[in-house]
Amino acid sequence: MIRVLLADDQAMVRGALATVLDLEADIEVVSQVGTGDEVVPAAQACSPDVALLDVQMPGKDGLTAAAELHETLPACRIIVCTTFGRPGYLARAMAAGASGFVVKDSPPEQLVDAVRRVHSGLRVVDPALAAESLANGASPLTAREHEVLRAASDGATVADVARRLHLSEGTVRNHLSAAIGKTGARTRAEAIRLAEENGWL
Structure with missing residues (x-):
């Protein structure tokens, strides 16, 4: 059985x-x-x-x-x-x-x-x-980019994400920018949508 x-x-x-x-x-x-x-x-x-x-x-x-x-x-x-x-x-x-x-x-x-x-x-x-x-292929996102995109997926501001993840706002912006580039998106919202559609988030 x-x-x-x-x-x-x-x-x-x-x-x-x-x-x-x-x-x-x-x-x-x-x-x-x-x-x-x-x-x-x-x-x-x-x-x-x-x-x-x-x-x-x-x-x-x-x-x-x-x-x-x-x-x-x-x-x-x-x-x-x-x-x-x-x-x-x-x-x-x-x-x-x-x-x-x-x-x-x-x-x-x-x-x-x-x-x-x-x-x-x-x-x-x-x-x-x-x-x-x-x-x-595999997800192009690093573990940190994945974490930052996921934290931003509910519409959180850069300051909110920085507080949640105990990072500086500059670091959050850098990771968001890298994620936007790697997903081929134009905006943070589009990067999140594309990452979700591909199952990367």
């Missing part, structure tokens, strides 16, 4: 995924959570073989939760399952220790197959997304 943990902030989606998986004779959903913060404690409580994690959730996002789960319970295989098939998300998911990456509009049988294949030690990645990820 393959024991599965589901993490998705949308109760209806979570319920639908659980129903699809529970129809299989060899798969059992042993835990369902709605935030990234609940993933590791739930996994520690129920010892799943496979964790199916959404990317965008309240609290910790699914990629952060995946990295923490991989560190805490390395035997648990991780599949990132998201509405947002962005190449940057794929690269970040694999770096976080995920063994699979599927998009939610895949047919149910593909999801079931992904759970079985990942459980058996294989990697499973949406082929179209894998091709796009290779074509686009």
Whole structure:
């Protein structure tokens, strides 16, 4: 029996995924959570073989939760399952220790197959997304540029970002300017939008 943990902030989606998986004779959903913060404690409580994690959730996002789960319970295989098939998300998911990456509009049988294949030690990645990820390459942003762009993504001023990250305003401006240049944007808002669309943020 393959024991599965589901993490998705949308109760209806979570319920639908659980129903699809529970129809299989060899798969059992042993835990369902709605935030990234609940993933590791739930996994520690129920010892799943496979964790199916959404990317965008309240609290910790699914990629952060995946990295923490991989560190805490390395035997648990991780599949990132998201509405947002962005190449940057794929690269970040694999770096976080995920063994699979599927998009939610895949047919149910593909999801079931992904759970079985990942459980058996294989990697499973949406082929179209894998091709796009290779074509686009990795994120051009440094860790600090990523941090500054993310801090500015809610419309914060340079002064706000500087305070949040304990940096000087000049340093924040330099990182924002570099991020704007690397994304090919004209403004900070456009750089944030492009980085989000590519899954770099």
